[in-house]
Amino acid sequence: MGDTVRAQVMMSFLASEELAFLIPVDLVYETEDPYAVRFTFCLPGDAPVSWVFGRELLVDGISHPSGEGDVHIAPVCAERLADLHIQLFAGSERAVFRVSAPPLVAFLDRTDRLVPLGHEEAQQDIDAELDRILAGGRMP
Known part of the structure; x- marks a missing residue:
């Protein structure tokens, strides 16, 4: 059983050049899958939609x-840490979101404290060993 980092950020769903909706997006990072972050978009009038991103x-x-x-994913302004554009493509459809970078940085910092970037494979080995021990397996 791994640890989990959760956060909720507000993103602008850019429906068109003139129209945007502010929506909550739930972020989840689990040490059981240390390479990934799950985003669940709560779009108005639709069921929540989840996407898995590489951390x-x-x-x-x-x-x-x-x-x-x-x-x-790209910064809106390359000169300073401000907002990001996240574009998701599903076939010929495209969804564009704008999010403030600092809340994402804070979330990623919390994930890095659990599993430092670049050490994901070691975390998977530890999780597998713990699962084996908890299932009653013997140590070699």
Whole structure:
């Protein structure tokens, strides 16, 4: 059983150039899956939608454009830590969100205290060993 970091941030869902909705987004990091962060978007009038992001992608996206495929993260202003754009692609559909960087940095800092970036594999080995011990396995 691993530890969990939870947070909620407010993001602007940019529906169009003229229209944006402020929505709550739940962030969850679990040491059982140390490479990933789950975002659950609570869109108005729809069921919550969850996406799994690579934790390293989030860290990289704070300072420079990152991502390929379905997820792109980039700072709005390269000169200072301010806001980020998060773009999600599902087929031909695209959703764009704007979020303040400091709450994400604070969340990522809390995840780094549990499992330092770059030490995820060691965490998975520890979790597997604990699971084996708790299941009644013998030590070699």
